Amino acid sequence: MDSLIPINIVESTTSFNIAGFQHEFLWALIVGTILAFVLGFGMGANDVSNAFGTSVGSKALTLIKAYSLATIFETLGAVLVGYNVIDTMRKGVVDVAVYQNSSDEFLVGQVAVLGAMSWVLSPLMSGTVSLVLYLLVDHVILRTNDPVKNGLLWLPIFYFWVMTFNTFMVTYQGSRVLHLSSVPLWVSVILSFGIGFLSAIICHLIIVPRIKKRLDESEPKTDVNIESKGKSQTVPSSKFEESIDRVRSYSYDVTTPESPPSYRSPSSTVTDQESRQVENQSQGGAFDGGIKHFIFWLLPLRTRIQDQRTLRMFSSVQIMTACFAGFAHGANDISNSIAPLAALLAVYRTEDVLQTSETPIYVLLYGVFAICVGLWVLGHIVIRTVGTRMSEVNPASGFAIEFGAAMTALIASKFGIPISTTHCLVGSVVFVGMIRSERSIDWKLFSGIAASWVITLPVAGTAAALLMLLLKLSI
Structure with missing residues (x-):
């Protein structure tokens, strides 16, 4: 019994010290x-x-x-x-x-x-x-001939990417307060990929069809039609004329082995690829390969009509x-x-x-x-x-x-x-x-x-x- 007295005294003293400390620094x-x-x-x-x-x-x-x-x-x-x-x-x-x-x-x-x-x-x-x-x-997506179609194909991949990454960040070595810190690596990987695949499937079966429907319903009326590679493509007239003006400014002085200099009339086909080719030639002249060509190919065209x-x-x-x-x-x-x-x-x-x-x-x-x-x-x-x-x-x-x-x-x-x-x-x-x-x-x-x-x-x-x-x- 006597041996417990020092322990009790220490505990009481400690409690008193903490209470005094808390009182002093409550402010x-x-x-x-x-x-x-x-x-x-x-x-x-x-x-x-x-x-x-x-x-x-x-x-x-x-x-x-x-x-x-x-x-x-x-x-x-x-x-x-x-x-x-x-x-x-x-x-x-x-x-x-x-x-x-x-x-x-x-x-x-x-x-x-x-x-x-x-x-x-x-x-x-x-x-x-x-x-x-x-x-x-x-x-x-953006520079392809059919960006909407390619974008809808990539949409489930983006959802998979985001959900897999996010789930792994949450579950692997997760919150100790929520008892996620003991989840093994293999469980986190399987769970992350599983949720990612599920999100991609939901996106493909539900979200993509809804977006298609919404895009079809909200498609604006246009007043100029152009044909591009056998497919009808509509462009608002103001933007079309803008792009024509840009291409015109380049077409007089550009000569390539495939096509001689020519004036492009408003009925001509205007695509991102052609505009990019014209801009590359106008800025860099005729060149084959090299770093400059790679950079022009890599970077997006600033004048592209989105x-x-x-x-x-x-x-x-x-x-x-x-x-x-x-x-x-x-x-x-x-x-x-x-x-x-x-x-x-x-x-x-x-x-x-x-x-x-x-x-x-x-x-x-x-x-x-x-x-x-x-x-x-x-x-x-x-x-x-x-x-x-x-x-x-x-x-x-x-x-x-x-x-x-x-x-x-x-x-x-x-x-x-x-x-x-x-x-x-x-x-x-x-x-x-x-x-x-x-x-x-x-x-x-x-x-x-x-x-x-x-x-x-x-x-x-x-x-x-x-x-x-x-x-x-x-x-």
């Missing part, structure tokens, strides 16, 4: 909770708006639909995948063991971080992924990739905003800076709530900037932009790397815009955004350091 928890909401609000108004900006800009989604889908998929991304980034942010960036005997400094340090936090990482990887994807779409039925088909795909982008943002950026609060709460509850407990789901949901409030209140401002002002975005390019950014963000989340989905999306917009848009990029707007990225890190770091100094002097 830090309250202030940190408020600052986390403010940070989440700002992230919702900025980062989430970026994620859905291209979908709204291409008119694949309305603002209200974008807000609603963002709310749903941001929540799913945060709960299903966001745990990795939270762990990295709250105890992986800094060696928390050095604060073992100074929990108070660690606690107020998280308050300082919340007061000045933002992340700056290069968007090059996201831009590269989107660029490659758009070139693939251009070669197998087939409106094809773009309407891509609108349905872009809704899926917009949800994918929202999921990716929830998996990464929400964790960035809420990680200091999670660390603050863990230390406040146990006075242990090692933070061995898991992040509660309600902390993630609190972050999602703050971000969604910011999105609904101020998101329309940034949505217009990214979706319409920076570059010309249509459903086909928007699909590539969102998919590339989402893939990059999700892979980073899986490895616990805190990156900015905003930077991924802006990088993708710039990379894709440079190769496809006649308007190209609003470089003045982009330079302002890039400058803010460069400035943010030192300014935020300095602000956090000064705030930490003030808090440290006060305790």
Whole structure:
């Protein structure tokens, strides 16, 4: 019985110490909770708006639909995948063991971080992924003789790709809170491919016929008919005359072994391939092979007349990739905003800076709530900037932009790397815009955004350091 007395004394002393610690630093928890909401609000108004900006800009989604889908998929991304980034942010960036005997400094340090936090990482990887994807779409769909037919053939493949990738990211080494961390690799692979195949079958049997019907019903009336390789093709007269003018400007001076110089009348056949050949010759002269020829073949023709039925088909795909982008943002950026609060709460509850407990789901949901409030209140401002002002975005390019950014963000989340989905999306917009848009990029707007990225890190770091100094002097 006597041997139990020291143990009871130790337990009582420990409880008293934690209670005293919590009483002393209750203010830090309250202030940190408020600052986390403010940070989440700002992230919702900025980062989430970026994620859905291209979908709204291409008119694949309305603002209200974008807000609603963002709310749903941001929540799913945060709960299903966001745990990795939270762990990295709250105890992986800094060696928390050095604060073992100074929990108070660690606690107020998280308050300082919340007061000045933002992340700056290069968007090059996201831009590269989107660029490659758009070139693939251009070669197998957009530049073909029948882009709608080829697009509908590729649609189930896109669904398979997105759903397989997303399912694998969720199930393999998944959320410990949802007991997905013990799922074996082979189970994740089989489950991912199974869901991917099921999605492709559903797309082929249900979605594709609906899109065909919708395209047939909404096909606009045209006033000029042209024959292309035995198939009737209709083009609005204004755009037809535009393309004729372009080809005329090249045809007088271009000579090829296959066809002598000739004037192309309005009754002539105009195709993307012919326009591309003429432009290649006008810019590079007669040449056989070589790097220049490969580049002209690889890149899309900026003056191409986009087939409106094809773009309407891509609108349905872009809704899926917009949800994918929202999921990716929830998996990464929400964790960035809420990680200091999670660390603050863990230390406040146990006075242990090692933070061995898991992040509660309600902390993630609190972050999602703050971000969604910011999105609904101020998101329309940034949505217009990214979706319409920076570059010309249509459903086909928007699909590539969102998919590339989402893939990059999700892979980073899986490895616990805190990156900015905003930077991924802006990088993708710039990379894709440079190769496809006649308007190209609003470089003045982009330079302002890039400058803010460069400035943010030192300014935020300095602000956090000064705030930490003030808090440290006060305790």
